Amino acid sequence: MLRCSVVIPTYNRERLLRFTLRALARQTLPPDQFEVLICDDGSTDQTRAVAESFADVLTIRYFHQEKRDGFGASSARNLGIAQAAADVCVLLDCGVLPESGCLQAHVDSHEAAPGPLALVGYVYCLMIDADPEGAAEMDQLLDYDDADRSIALLRENGRWPDIRDQYYAKYGDDFGRQPAPWAIYWTCNVSAPTALLREVGMFDESLHAWGGEDMDLGYRLHRAGAYFAVxxxxxxxHVPHERESKQGERRNYEYLAAKYNTPITGLLREFASLAVHPFNINDVIRDRGLPSCDEFDGRVTAR
Incomplete structure (x- = not known):
C-alpha cells in the first residue's frame, strides 16, 4: 500500500535531482510504500534521463510541462498533486536530500494525528544560497551522495541548522495554535493530506515569480482546519544552488494581501520592508490586537 507520494518540481537541475533521488532510494520506508513524482517545468537538460535511471529502485512517475514565462513551480507541483496516488503528499524540493528516516517520519506523523496535519520537516542549510562563502565551505565539508552521514555531521558540529530554529525556540515544535502558523510552511520539505491539498485548490498558478506561493498554500490549509507542527x-x-530571482516577491505579497483582504494577510505587505516577517508575525498580530481571519470573515459576513 502506498503511504505517501513525493512530489518534486524541477527545472534544469539534473545534478541536484540525482542527489535527491539517491537519498530517496535509501529511505527506511519500504520502496513499495511510496512513489516519486518528478514534475518537470520544461527542462532542456538530462532531467528525464536522470529520473528514469532510478526506475529500478524507486517507483517513479515523470511528468513534463512546457516551460512558460516566469516561475512554474506552482503548476509543476499541482501536476504532481493531481496525479498522486497516496493519501499523503510530501512536497520536496529538487536539491533537498532527505535523511533515510524522513519519509517514515512524515507518514508516522500523519497516521498518528487526530485530524488533518500540515507537517513541516526540518531542513539543514536552508537559505545557504545567500551565503556564497558558507556554500563553498559546505561543498568541501559534506558528501551530497550520503545524506545520512552529512546530516549526522551537521548535528554533531551544530553548523547550519534550520533557520526556523529561532521560531521553534520561541513557539515550540507544536506551534499549530499560533495565529499564523502558515508563515513558515515552506514547501522545500513539508507534507499534507492529498485530499485536503486538492480541496483547498493546491498552489495558486497565477503566481509567476518566486516567493509566497508556499505560504499561500499554508494559509488555505490553515483555514481548512489543518494543524501545523514540525x-x-x-x-x-538543502544543497546550495543558484538563487531564484526575488524580483517578483513584493508583487506576490501584494497580490496575496489583496486576495484574502484580512488584517492578518494584510501584514504580508510589510514583508518586503522586513518590519514584519515569518518569525515575528505572530507577535505582531497579538501586539496589534488583530482578529483571526475566521473572526474577521465572520464580522464581514454579519454586516
Missing amino acids: NRAAAGL
Missing part, C-alpha cells in the same frame, strides 16, 4: 525526524539537507 517533526525534526523528517529531516533533510
Whole structure:
C-alpha cells in the first residue's frame, strides 16, 4: 500500500535531482510504500534521463510541462498533486536530500494525528544560497551522495541548522495554535493530506515569480482546519544552488494581501520592508490586537 507520494518540481537541475533521488532510494520506508513524482517545468537538460535511471529502485512517475514565462513551480507541483496516488503528499524540493528516516517520519506523523496535519520537516542549510562563502565551505565539508552521514555531521558540529530554529525556540515544535502558523510552511520539505491539498485548490498558478506561493498554500490549509507542527525526524539537507530571482516577491505579497483582504494577510505587505516577517508575525498580530481571519470573515459576513 502506498503511504505517501513525493512530489518534486524541477527545472534544469539534473545534478541536484540525482542527489535527491539517491537519498530517496535509501529511505527506511519500504520502496513499495511510496512513489516519486518528478514534475518537470520544461527542462532542456538530462532531467528525464536522470529520473528514469532510478526506475529500478524507486517507483517513479515523470511528468513534463512546457516551460512558460516566469516561475512554474506552482503548476509543476499541482501536476504532481493531481496525479498522486497516496493519501499523503510530501512536497520536496529538487536539491533537498532527505535523511533515510524522513519519509517514515512524515507518514508516522500523519497516521498518528487526530485530524488533518500540515507537517513541516526540518531542513539543514536552508537559505545557504545567500551565503556564497558558507556554500563553498559546505561543498568541501559534506558528501551530497550520503545524506545520512552529512546530516549526522551537521548535528554533531551544530553548523547550519534550520533557520526556523529561532521560531521553534520561541513557539515550540507544536506551534499549530499560533495565529499564523502558515508563515513558515515552506514547501522545500513539508507534507499534507492529498485530499485536503486538492480541496483547498493546491498552489495558486497565477503566481509567476518566486516567493509566497508556499505560504499561500499554508494559509488555505490553515483555514481548512489543518494543524501545523514540525517533526525534526523528517529531516533533510538543502544543497546550495543558484538563487531564484526575488524580483517578483513584493508583487506576490501584494497580490496575496489583496486576495484574502484580512488584517492578518494584510501584514504580508510589510514583508518586503522586513518590519514584519515569518518569525515575528505572530507577535505582531497579538501586539496589534488583530482578529483571526475566521473572526474577521465572520464580522464581514454579519454586516
